[in-house]
Amino acid sequence: MKNLYLNMPQFKAEMEKCLQCPSKPCQKACPAQVSPKDFIAAAKTGDINQAAELITEQNAMGEICGLVCPDSFCMRACVRAQIDFPIRIPALQASIMQKARQNNLPTKQNNVANGKKVAVIGAGPAGFGAIAALLKKGFAVTVFEKENVCGGALNLIPEARLPREIIAYEWQRLKQNPLLKAEFKTNITEYEKLLQQGFAGVVVATGAPHLRTLGIEGENLALAYDEYLTKPQQYAADGHVAVVGGGAVAVDCALTAAKQGAKHVEMFVRRRIGDMRITAAERQSLLDNGIDITTMTRPLKIEKHDNGLALYTVKTEFNADGRLQDVENTQTCRGGFAHVVLALGSTGAENMPQNPLILYAGDVVSGGTTAVQALASGKKAAEELAAKIA
Ligand SMILES: Cc1cc2nc3c(=O)[nH]c(=O)nc-3n(C[C@H](O)[C@H](O)[C@H](O)COP(=O)(O)OP(=O)(O)OC[C@H]3O[C@@H](n4cnc5c(N)ncnc54)[C@H](O)[C@@H]3O)c2cc1C
Incomplete structure (x- = not known):
């Protein structure tokens, strides 16, 4: 299996290349708004856990995205390319998250329950993004997933590129939050019924349905x-x-x-x-x-x-x-x-029920995109929903 992470000399060399651009073009190019400039600065001081926290704050699947993100976001924006080559930011991100995983990085649980309950349908990247953003705001989240594992289309990516244990690990980190409840093997098709069952809002993150x-x-x-x-x-x-x-x-x-x-x-x-x-x-x-x-x-x-x-x-x-x-x-x-x-x-769904309290996110809306775009879309939907019901 090709080495997915940077070895120590590569890790240090990539960090050394960062020009610490004040305008943060790398962050602007990241759909999830992760700031490579800042996490590299933290990692350079040796504070891997702080670097990992900066990543996790914006992206609940930091290691996954580090492993599978294409070079068309942060790397394309990297100013270092004007000198020689762009920094291998996704690989750096994955390597930082791997080191933090090995350090057993504790999950921050600084959210206070706000007493409201929301449903997220689908536990793929868009679901992850929505869940993390909703938990941060103190919502009790129930995620309904029709399969018996989470990760959605990530499970189709060959293991050599994305070991399944990383999906399970990032899910476990989310699951440590007592406000999160997960119901696997549950296929939800009537979203509006959830509103009648006491959920204040719903984020539908069911992935691209049509090949x-x-x-x-x-x-x-x-x-x-x-x-x-x-x-x-x-x-x-x-x-x-x-x-x-x-x-x-x-x-x-x-x-x-x-x-x-x-x-x-x-x-x-x-x-x-x-x-x-x-x-x-x-x-x-x-x-x-x-x-x-x-x-x-x-x-x-x-x-x-x-x-x-x-x-x-x-x-x-x-x-x-x-x-x-x-x-x-x-x-x-x-x-x-x-x-x-x-x-x-694949393409997104058509004729989805329209209700201001039901928001759609990820590939169900846009068709097949990328994990980080789906995650960012889930985050955005969660923030919009929270603004309506908080
Ligand atoms: C082969 C392959 C390789 C890829 N490679 C990359 C890559 O290298 N880099 C990258 O960034 N992206 C890659 N992608 C794309 C990425 O995986 C998707 O863009 C991303 O997974 C979409 O996230 P999502 O949450 O919107 O949908 P999905 O990942 O499809 O998740 C939707 C979830 O909803 C569940 N669900 C569906 N209907 C229901 C229902 N009615 N009730 C309950 N649950 C339901 C599904 O079971 C699934 O778990 C790849 C995709 C494929 C197929």
């Missing part, structure tokens, strides 16, 4: 990414695996297929490599694992043949308006795939 599809013939022969990533061993194949999609989820599927022993993994992407919304590290991991990327290609049909699944495709090009169109006479059929995995992302 994007291709709408092509034979699509039912393909595996959806959530099914594939939930049970990768069940779909282990030593042959060829096709992954349709060019985002971070598709990268996880391709790397998972390689890890499960596929002889050859090929990603099919409608646009160019440079258009793929993946980080430099993700791009590198595709190269390191010998994953092929077939760009400017659109799937047309999937069929079952004697030697496996066949994927029919057509080449694409940008027209004068910059829109993608098919290139005439470029249809081909590629056969012999053990699996075709669809990793096209």
Whole structure:
């Protein structure tokens, strides 16, 4: 497993690079408003617990986000990039939180109960953000989660990037708060009923409900990414695996297929490599694992043949308006795939019940985004709700 945390020389070297910019562009770029300038300053004095507290105050999943945040937030804003390279802020954050975990960082419980009860539906990142913000304001929070574990879509991220024990640990830290009650295996669909049951407000953080599809013939022969990533061993194949999609989820599927022993993994992407919304590290991991990327290609049909699944495709090009169109006479059929995995992302819910005391947060609103954006959205919804009912 690749080392997820910085070793001591790296840790010190990254902190030394911080220019302590007074305008804190790194904090402004963080959806959760964590301030790298401040937590680095604290960690540099050797006060790891103080650094971890500064992170936790803004982000209840500080170690998780440190491990999985893309380089498009704080790192992109890092002024150090104008000199040489941006500071590896997410890795620093993860490393600080790991050290604090090893120090058994006590959870601060300085909130006073305000006597009001709220419900949070869903214990993924948006739920975490909402729960932490509501607890801070003294609300008694009941979280209803339909699965038997928390973390939501984080549980689909391969273990090599996000060990499950970290999700369990960050949840346990929240759970230490006596104002939090959790009901697992509880599927809530009628949010308004909760208001009649004594909850002053509800935050719905149920994640993106709809997986994007291709709408092509034979699509039912393909595996959806959530099914594939939930049970990768069940779909282990030593042959060829096709992954349709060019985002971070598709990268996880391709790397998972390689890890499960596929002889050859090929990603099919409608646009160019440079258009793929993946980080430099993700791009590198595709190269390191010998994953092929077939760009400017659109799937047309999937069929079952004697030697496996066949994927029919057509080449694409940008027209004068910059829109993608098919290139005439470029249809081909590629056969012999053990699996075709669809990793096209997901979209938010429509027609959600509207009530001023029911707020929606995270991927249920925005479709598949990132853990830190979902968490920040949960925090914001909690603050809006608190302002209405406090
Ligand atoms: C394969 C994959 C890789 C990813 N990689 C990254 C990454 O590297 N970095 C990153 O930042 N983000 C990544 N993401 C995205 C990130 O995981 C999501 O953006 C984030 O989890 C969304 O949080 P959420 O709380 O809005 O929804 P979810 O995480 O989907 O959580 C929703 C929760 O609500 C529960 N729920 C749903 N309906 C109900 C109901 N009716 N009653 C009770 N509970 C319910 C669900 O069981 C779930 O636990 C990845 C996503 C996937 C799928």
